[in-house]
Amino acid sequence: AICAAITDFFQHNAEKPLRGRKMLVTAGPTHEPIDPVRYIANRSSGKQGYAIAAALADLGAEVVLVSGPTRLDSPRGVTRQNVESANDMLAACEAALPVDAAIFAAAVADWRVASEADQKIKKKEGRLPSLSLAENPDILATVSALTQGRPALVVGFAxxxxxxxxxxxxxxxxxxxxxxVANDVGTGTGTFGGDENHVFLLTREGVEDWPKQSKDAVARDLAARITTFFQGVDV
Amino acid sequence: AICAAITDFFQHNAEKPLRGRKMLVTAGPTHEPIDPVRYIANRSSGKQGYAIAAALADLGAEVVLVSGPTRLDSPRGVTRQNVESANDMLAACEAALPVDAAIFAAAVADWRVASEADQKIKKKEGRLPSLSLAENPDILATVSALTQGRPALVVGFAxxxxxxxxxxxxxxxxxxxxxxVANDVGTGTGTFGGDENHVFLLTREGVEDWPKQSKDAVARDLAARITTFFQGVDV
Incomplete structure (x- = not known):
């Protein structure tokens, strides 16, 4: 029993190389309100981001998952913060800082509707409402540009x-x-909503073409790469 | 055992007053594509329409449920046809005709994006895309105006x-x-996505204010009213 406990202890630490690291992951779509009943959305299911949060937690990291509206259950050992709009997501990310790494896997809407209507916009004969758009905050660029408290590793998704x-x-x-992490979400690829993903990892050193594999496998490979990155970095 | 079978037979017919009637129910939101990844949606969960389809099937009706994207399981004994856009929903409804009654509980988008983009619309510095909208077909008005094959009872939702x-x-x-069936879906009522509904039934005879109750209870009461309606109508 003592031997087993000792073995467990060492295995535990060997298998938790991200222990003591705090990581922020975003996932899912954002919903940008048009009026009380309508909104602009996108086809992100959140699966890839949730898988990354789970993989990092499995490696011992303390993970905050900032999630847009999804149908997914929270991964084990992850702190989840639900948001709807891009503005809300930025605020939740800023509240989660400082972190060692930030992985922005959410499909954040580039635009929101400039003036959200308080009441449902009524259909009027012969008149079409025009949706004037405003640019949303760029969460990836904002966090990447921080001079104080920038995460050591900032990963974006394309x-x-x-x-x-x-x-x-x-x-x-x-x-x-x-x-x-660049991925092909075109019609027919089945990436949005599907369980597989074909990604390219783009770093300052070059481009890696990863094989098409499950989103869980992409997440584990990415978590392994993040682990390698932090093996050369002091806390 | 014979007595039980006879009792069952009569109870069965007594409890299936809509046997031999075909009914169309629509439910859920529609999604109107902006480009391959973005769309305009609304907060309808589909719960009220699914509950109505289930209540009508329980009373013996043959029910076709034309459903926008929802998270709901198909009710027992109901034929479900999944659609995304308002145009698709109209086509599926027309394909389901003729029916005795049509209950249009879906929250159909009034507008679609005039020209859906083939590729993801890219964010460009300092330029905002404008979404020009086009009017969607009005499914309720279209079916109500049919001169041939109009359902004997057409019910709309507001x-x-x-x-x-x-x-x-x-x-x-x-x-x-x-x-x-007019209902309040304002912010704070919890109607969209919730399990309760406060509705008014508006007929040519007047307005009934129904108590706030579960969507299942609203569905059962509406199915009972539909049953009463057909008790006076020849097939």
């Missing part, structure tokens, strides 16, 4: 339907983050 | 956030349907 690597590289340069 | 009875009466007159 959901592309064309020119995936090219668009991903441009995003990496533009946002100031450290890595971009 | 989801209102203000002036519920007034707006509901105007809708009854404008759409040419027989009844309107």
């Amino acid at each position: 959901a592309e339907t064309e020119a995936i690597i090219e668009n991903g590289k441009a995003k990496l340069a533009r946002k100031g983050c450290d890595w971009i | 989801a209102e956030t203000e002036a519920i009875i007034e707006n509901g009466k105007a809708k009854l007159a404008r759409k040419g349907c027989d009844w309107i």
